[in-house]
Amino acid sequence: MYSRSNDSVRTIIKLVGVIVYAVGIGLIIFSFAGIFLAPYLSIVFGSVFVFVVLGFIATTLGRMLINVAKTKSFSGPVSEQEPVSTREVQEEMTYDYTFVSDREAKIQKTKSKSYSRCPECGTENDDKASKCSSCGTSLIGYKKCSLCYMLNKKENRFCKNCGHDFNLD
Numbered sequence: 001m002y003s004r005s006n007d008s009v010r011t012i013i014k015l016v017g018v019i020v021y022a023v024g025i026g027l028i029i030f031s032f033a034g035i036f037l038a039p040y041l042s043i044v045f046g047s048v049f050v051f052v053v054l055g056f057i058a059t060t061l062g063r064m065l066i067n068v069a070k071t072k073s074f075s076g077p078v079s080e081q082e083p084v085s086t087r088e089v090q091e092e093m094t095y096d097y098t099f100v101s102d103r104e105a106k107i108q109k110t111k112s113k114s115y116s117r118c119p120e121c122g123t124e125n126d127d128k129a130s131k132c133s134s135c136g137t138s139l140i141g142y143k144k145c146s147l148c149y150m151l152n153k154k155e156n157r158f159c160k161n162c163g164h165d166f167n168l169d
Contacts, residue, residue: 014069021062027055116142117150117161124149 031051115124119142123134130140142151146169150161157166 010069013065017062017065017069019062020058020065024055024058024060024062027051027058029055031055115149116144117148119151119153119160122150122161 028051031048034048034051114127116127116139117124118132118135118137118139120137121132121135123132125133125139127144131138139151141154143154143156143166144151145159145162145164145166147164148159148162150159152159152161152166158164159166
């Protein structure tokens with residue numbers, strides 16, 4: 001990759017882009033003015049429609065040149081490019097499709113694994129506790145969700161708090 005932070009070519013491309021863009025705007029304005037002055041200009045220029053098309057082409061080309069000048073790097077000639085390994089491409093293309101709540105739960109899971117939530121009030125209790133410290137509900141005979149640590153009935157397939165499927169554990 002070539003870095004073009006202080007490149008004179010970049011400045012020239014931007015300047016040419018601005019000039020082409022301005023010419024395009026001028027052609028469009030001239031063509032719309034030609035609509036009002038049609039009897040006088042049609043004698044000299046034949047068709048004003050050509051100026052509209054040329055104006056739109058010039059403005060598009062000018063905007064493209066300005067955007068090219070704004071880029072910070074470019075790949076350069078093919079002969080000077082280094083090959084990119086497929087592993088680097090695959091690393092750039094990996095995405096994490098887990099839900100935000102699942103990621104947060106996994107982060108919390110790594111921080112602390114020694115508590116469970118009461119099935120009645122949701123209070124965090126020590127795993128070794130037999131009763132909830134807040135409401136006094138028995139904590140024995142439940143299974144703990146691996147994502148949110150909520151205690152659920154053993155016959156439940158999904159967590160009543162976060163919806164996690166216990167068959168995936």
